[in-house]
Amino acid sequence: MKNQQILVESKTARQQMIQKISVLDMLGKPVPVLTKDGRSTIKQIAEFYEVHLDAIVSILRRNKDEFSVDGITVISAKEYKKLDIIDCQVDSLKLPRNSITLLPKQAILRIGMLLTESKLATKLRDTLVKGEQEMTYKQKTRAIREAEKWEAQREAGKMVRKSFADTIELYIPESPNKKWKYKQFTDLIYKNLFGQVAKELRLSRGASDNDSLRDGFSVDELNAVGRAETFVSGLIMSGDSYDTIKTKIKFVNFWAKPAKTA
Incomplete structure (x- = not known):
């Protein structure tokens, strides 16, 4: 600089x-x-x-x-x-x-x-x-890579989120309460990962209703949310009910990195 x-x-x-x-x-x-x-x-x-x-x-x-x-x-x-x-x-x-x-x-x-x-x-x-x-060259390089890594993960997360929303729209049966399903499943994911629903998470992190909550997530948090949304999308497409998904999601560690395949 x-x-x-x-x-x-x-x-x-x-x-x-x-x-x-x-x-x-x-x-x-x-x-x-x-x-x-x-x-x-x-x-x-x-x-x-x-x-x-x-x-x-x-x-x-x-x-x-x-x-x-x-x-x-x-x-x-x-x-x-x-x-x-x-x-x-x-x-x-x-x-x-x-x-x-x-x-x-x-x-x-x-x-x-x-x-x-x-x-x-x-x-x-x-x-x-x-x-x-x-700063040393190594420190500068590391800082740049971390910033780029976050930006890349945020963009990837937006694509996963859109796919998640599309899955809910396509596979959840029509009902008067369908418009709340995205919020309901998102709160389920946040509760599983952070111990708080979206509203509670906003309060604890000082985010307003107009803020994009995920803009404040770390790379690891964005990764975990993306994995959870992909997992829940698969269960929705399989026809699982909300209560069934709520039970199954408890047994998955979304913080663990997937094992590399040979």
């Missing part, structure tokens, strides 16, 4: 850097946080980067899809009262009238890679690039 401008221009370059959250601690200025789990408000981050509030809001809106995997949450005034707020912040913050947006460190780092009118954001990008230039 020759200069820090590529971080502003390239989503792929930003994604390669998104795990380097520790860089936020190298800027000579502490990141202001609201909650004890390290989340901040948009106002706090605007003050941190020394830009107008609208600059942060604009970046979040323009790059909504990119920020969807960062764990940003929007909470109501009622939920705000239940937050575990850092003691020193309690007296200085007013109760929001409607809602408040909370940004985890990953989102704060991504904002810094996109902001062009902030000296601190420029420093952040320079620090990231300097660290990247100091």
Whole structure:
């Protein structure tokens, strides 16, 4: 990476850097946080980067899809009262009238890679690039391969998912409840793999209803979901009922990699 401008221009370059959250601690200025789990408000981050509030809001809106995997949450005034707020912040913050947006460190780092009118954001990008230039050839190659591996698996997973949805449409008998079958089988798969249905998984991972939940899955998680959907598709085509599939799926380890054939 020759200069820090590529971080502003390239989503792929930003994604390669998104795990380097520790860089936020190298800027000579502490990141202001609201909650004890390290989340901040948009106002706090605007003050941190020394830009107008609208600059942060604009970046979040323009790059909504990119920020969807960062764990940003929007909470109501009622939920705000239940937050575990850092003691020193309690007296200085007013109760929001409607809602408040909370940004985890990953989102704060991504904002810094996109902001062009902030000296601190420029420093952040320079620090990231300097660290990247100091990486060994082996480390760079590994990082690129991991990013490419995730992208390839995500695209493969989309094809499996479409086939899964088509199987449900073609093989499940027509009924008033058929429109819910895809959600029902997806929840069954998620419950088997993660111990949570889709709604619970969104809450635990900080994903909103508009986010693509699978964009936040690891390569191994995407692989496991794909194997489970393929398995369930086969059972549906064989005429198995939901209850039968629910029983059979318990005995399969979708996390295990298939054995290589000679």
